[in-house]
Amino acid sequence: MVFSSTQTALNQAKSSATDVTIRAAVFGAAGYAGAELLQILHKNPYFRTSHAFVSERTEASHLGQLYPRLQPLSQPLTVWQDEQLSAVAKDTDVAFLALPHEVSLTLAPKLLAAGLKVFDLSGAFRLQDASQYPSYYGFAHQHPDLLTQALYALSEWTTITTEQRLFAIPGCYPTASALALLPLTRADYLAPQSTPVINAVSGVSGAGRKASADTSFCEVSLKPYGIFTHRHRPEIEQTLAHEVVFTPHLGAFKRGILTTVSVSLRAGVSADQVAQAFQQAYADKPLIRLFQHPPCIDDVAGTPYADVFWQQQGQQLIVVVAIDNLLKGAAAQAMQIANRSYALAETAGLLEPLL
Numbered sequence: 001m002v003f004s005s006t007q008t009a010l011n012q013a014k015s016s017a018t019d020v021t022i023r024a025a026v027f028g029a030a031g032y033a034g035a036e037l038l039q040i041l042h043k044n045p046y047f048r049t050s051h052a053f054v055s056e057r058t059e060a061s062h063l064g065q066l067y068p069r070l071q072p073l074s075q076p077l078t079v080w081q082d083e084q085l086s087a088v089a090k091d092t093d094v095a096f097l098a099l100p101h102e103v104s105l106t107l108a109p110k111l112l113a114a115g116l117k118v119f120d121l122s123g124a125f126r127l128q129d130a131s132q133y134p135s136y137y138g139f140a141h142q143h144p145d146l147l148t149q150a151l152y153a154l155s156e157w158t159t160i161t162t163e164q165r166l167f168a169i170p171g172c173y174p175t176a177s178a179l180a181l182l183p184l185t186r187a188d189y190l191a192p193q194s195t196p197v198i199n200a201v202s203g204v205s206g207a208g209r210k211a212s213a214d215t216s217f218c219e220v221s222l223k224p225y226g227i228f229t230h231r232h233r234p235e236i237e238q239t240l241a242h243e244v245v246f247t248p249h250l251g252a253f254k255r256g257i258l259t260t261v262s263v264s265l266r267a268g269v270s271a272d273q274v275a276q277a278f279q280q281a282y283a284d285k286p287l288i289r290l291f292q293h294p295p296c297i298d299d300v301a302g303t304p305y306a307d308v309f310w311q312q313q314g315q316q317l318i319v320v321v322a323i324d325n326l327l328k329g330a331a332a333q334a335m336q337i338a339n340r341s342y343a344l345a346e347t348a349g350l351l352e353p354l355l
């Protein structure tokens with residue numbers, strides 16, 4: 001059974017017609033997350049795509065050449081060059097960066113200086129502690145000042161103001177993990193000295209479109225990777241202010257993440273208290289669906305939802321969250337945050353079917 005109301009959310013998104021038009025440029029438009037963003041922007045009545053930028057490696061001049069199903073968008077692609085910055089600043093209000101971390105790190109300051117709002121889908125601005133970047137991202141952070149300006153925007157848990165200029169959109173695994181755990185950590189329900197154990201399985205689109213033997217379909221089985229070293233562990237710990245054990249796995253399917261979290265609860269925390277914590281956190285959140293049965297990848301793939309389930313036995317609790325890594329874990333959450341940063345309905349552009 002679903003507790004939150006999809007219909008309410010749909011009506012919210014379809015609320016009053018508007019003359020607001022926010023002009024958005026997508027960088028990394030040829031990639032998986034960029035292509036999702038372009039579809040979502042196309043459906044959002046408040047936004048218009050001003051540019052879809054690719055690197056010089058992309059020879060296609062239209063999105064439909066790369067993704068034939070997206071032909072109906074009639075979306076031209078333009079090779080980005082820094083010399084275009086001042087012209088783009090005149091016809092664009094916001095930039096969505098669906099780029100590698102290092103590329104976002106270099107580009108975002110230029111776009112901010114030119115007056116654009118920036119929604120960065122990479123990890124370039126997610127960690128507050130610059131000293132973590134060399135070990136977890138493999139580079140020294142060149143703009144530590146921006147780490148203090150960036151807002152880490154996990155939509156259901158973050159206050160968004162219209163003045164904010166730089167948004168760090170959370171990672172895919174951290175989104176699912178934090179949605180599972182924040183109702184418990186904020187209520188102080190975890191047993192003292194206990195460490196939540198997070199096991200998550202992602203489809204191969206999580207690795208992006210670029211070819212790699214490790215993520216080619218015939219090579220992928222179900223196996224863990226990044227044990228104790230994945231860059232999402234410090235991100236999850238930063239959000240929760242709590243240590244975790246995090247083990248990502250790669251599965252042989254295209255899209256989606258299933259995250260199973262095991263926690264020990266403080267003595268005396270009851271099933272009713274746990275249910276209340278999840279209800280209070282999410283009952284009025286249009287993109288969270290609370291389930292009484294374990295969620296599955298197929299039900300969230302291609303949707304902007306996070307499906308949440310929990311089951312308690314004594315002081316042990318299992319929480320399961322399923323999301324689409326490219327949507328709630330990337331492009332849809334970026335759109336949700338962008339909508340909120342203009343005080344618009346947060347689901348605008350998100351509930352109509354994707355192409």
Ligand SMILES: NC(=O)C1=CN([C@@H]2O[C@H](COP(=O)(O)OP(=O)(O)OC[C@H]3O[C@@H](n4cnc5c(N)ncnc54)[C@H](OP(=O)(O)O)[C@@H]3O)[C@@H](O)[C@H]2O)C=CC1
Nearest residue numbers: 028030031032033054055058098099122206208209325330
């Ligand atoms: N995939 C996922 O599930 C998620 C991804 N993210 C993040 O979103 C971002 C994009 O990911 P994703 O779409 O999967 O990746 P892709 O590899 O599919 O796309 C990345 C795009 O970045 C562009 N790019 C690469 N190098 C450069 C460069 N030097 N200069 C300019 N453009 C460049 C490429 O453009 P071109 O093809 O034109 O060369 C490519 O299309 C990453 O930071 C990723 O970490 C976040 C959450 C989930």
Ligand SMILES: CC(=O)N[C@@H](CCC(=O)OP(=O)(O)O)C(=O)O
Nearest residue numbers: 121122123171172202203206207
């Ligand atoms: C399956 C796979 O490879 N997943 C990626 C995570 C997805 C991603 O792009 O990372 P961000 O959310 O940090 O941007 C990985 O483990 O590196």
